[in-house]
Amino acid sequence: xxxxxxxxxxxxLEIVAANLASWIAAIDTRMAEAKAAGARLxxxxxxxxxxxxxxxPPDLTIDQQIAWLAALTxxxxxxxxxxxxxxxxxxxxxxxxxxxKCNHASSTPRxxxxxxxxxxxxxxxxxxxxxxxxxxxxxxxWCLTPGAKFNVMMWNELRIAIVICxxxxxxxxxxxxGKLDLDLVLVPAKTDLLSGYYRVFGCAKARAxxxxxxxxxxxxxxxxxxxxxxxxxxxxxxxxxxxxxxxxSTGIAAALEPQTAASGLSPLLYAHNLPVGxxxxxxxxxxxxxxxxxAWSADHVTVVDPAATDxxxxxxxxxx
Numbered sequence: 001x002x003x004x005x006x007x008x009x010x011x012x013l014e015i016v017a018a019n020l021a022s023w024i025a026a027i028d029t030r031m032a033e034a035k036a037a038g039a040r041l042x043x044x045x046x047x048x049x050x051x052x053x054x055x056x057p058p059d060l061t062i063d064q065q066i067a068w069l070a071a072l073t074x075x076x077x078x079x080x081x082x083x084x085x086x087x088x089x090x091x092x093x094x095x096x097x098x099x100x101k102c103n104h105a106s107s108t109p110r111x112x113x114x115x116x117x118x119x120x121x122x123x124x125x126x127x128x129x130x131x132x133x134x135x136x137x138x139x140x141x142w143c144l145t146p147g148a149k150f151n152v153m154m155w156n157e158l159r160i161a162i163v164i165c166x167x168x169x170x171x172x173x174x175x176x177x178g179k180l181d182l183d184l185v186l187v188p189a190k191t192d193l194l195s196g197y198y199r200v201f202g203c204a205k206a207r208a209x210x211x212x213x214x215x216x217x218x219x220x221x222x223x224x225x226x227x228x229x230x231x232x233x234x235x236x237x238x239x240x241x242x243x244x245x246x247x248x249s250t251g252i253a254a255a256l257e258p259q260t261a262a263s264g265l266s267p268l269l270y271a272h273n274l275p276v277g278x279x280x281x282x283x284x285x286x287x288x289x290x291x292x293x294x295a296w297s298a299d300h301v302t303v304v305d306p307a308a309t310d311x312x313x314x315x316x317x318x319x320x
Contacts, residue, residue: 001156002277004184005270006216007034007042008237010259011094012266014222016054020072023051024079030268031087037270040156041090045220045235046113046129046165046190048094049076053224062141066111070097077116077124084120090155091118094188094220095129095164097144110145115162115188117153125153127162131170150177158183158276165189168217169203178211178295181283183276187217190233197234197258205251208240212283212292214253214274215240222261231261239271242279244290 009030017023027044034042052072053065060068073096084091098114113129113136128147129136136144150173153160161182167173168187177185187204191197197219204217221235222228236256243251254271281287283294 003273005039005272007039008218008269009044010221010235010237010267011045011048012221013051013224014261017051019055031083035087035089043092043218044094045218046095046188049096050224066097066142070099070111084118088120113144127151129164130167160184162186182213185215189219193232194234205240209242212242213279214276221259228261234258237269
């Protein structure tokens with residue numbers, strides 16, 4: 001595959017779903033639209049499933065929400081599995097809480113923030129969020145477990161990675177990913193403030209430059225059960241490229257402006273004909289890149305820190 005068109009759905013989480021069937025039906029409709037527009041993949045944001053809270057029991061407390069959502073995740077996946085073969089496009093259904101039992105039968109299940117990539121051939125590929133926000137580690141609220149594995153996914157001869165929201169901000173992770181020859185990085189996100197939006201989207205663009213690859217990021221708009229006039233959650237969507245003259249210089253293939261819940265919108269952005277093949281050629285030295293040095297390592301660099309002169313040896317930088 002030399003190019004791919006991706007549909008990025010900045011889902012408005014304040015639009016209430018009446019039940020799980022109607023939530024799946026809305027995705028079915030969006031996939032049909034995306035297919036008609038030539039997309040091969042529809043991407044939804046982090047915690048797109050929180051729309052389910054619109055039909056949750058009224059007495060459900062915040063510390064019970066993750067377990068309740070996780071109990072619905074397998075049911076939702078059973079319904080979603082039918083859509084990619086029907087439309088013949090892939091679906092990244094955002095992230096959902098997923099329960100895994102611990103080794104001890106009596107232990108409380110651990111819940112992961114897990115992304116699900118459903119493919120037209122029936123496969124379901126997953127990635128857990130690696131670094132959790134404080135609100136995702138709160139025992140009195142949404143208490144999740146960080147993932148410990150990073151999965152490279154193969155589809156249509158593309159090497160794909162899913163990097164969930166906060167994970168895109170850490171250079172220690174991407175120093176390792178730079179060695180993986182990735183064709184497409186997908187970033188489902190949810191950011192509570194405009195500052196978080198700019199952190200995630202800015203870092204996503206930096207990763208496209210760093211890895212010389214295509215990075216698509218999509219953020220949720222609003223929060224379930226919130227009021228649009230006071231909701232601070234900012235969403236949007238963008239597809240980033242390496243900042244190369246031959247690719248248009250700016251590093252931006254397509255982008256939405258930041259969106260607030262007050263807009264009432266739930267927009268779909270099409271990133272047409274993303275040049276995954278040409279970026280691969282640049283990484284492999286078969287096409288010219290202006291300054292790209294490859295998977296450059298700083299292992300040989302010694303840090304000279306005047307405040308650490310009492311140490312026996314200078315501190316060496318690590319690429320991990």
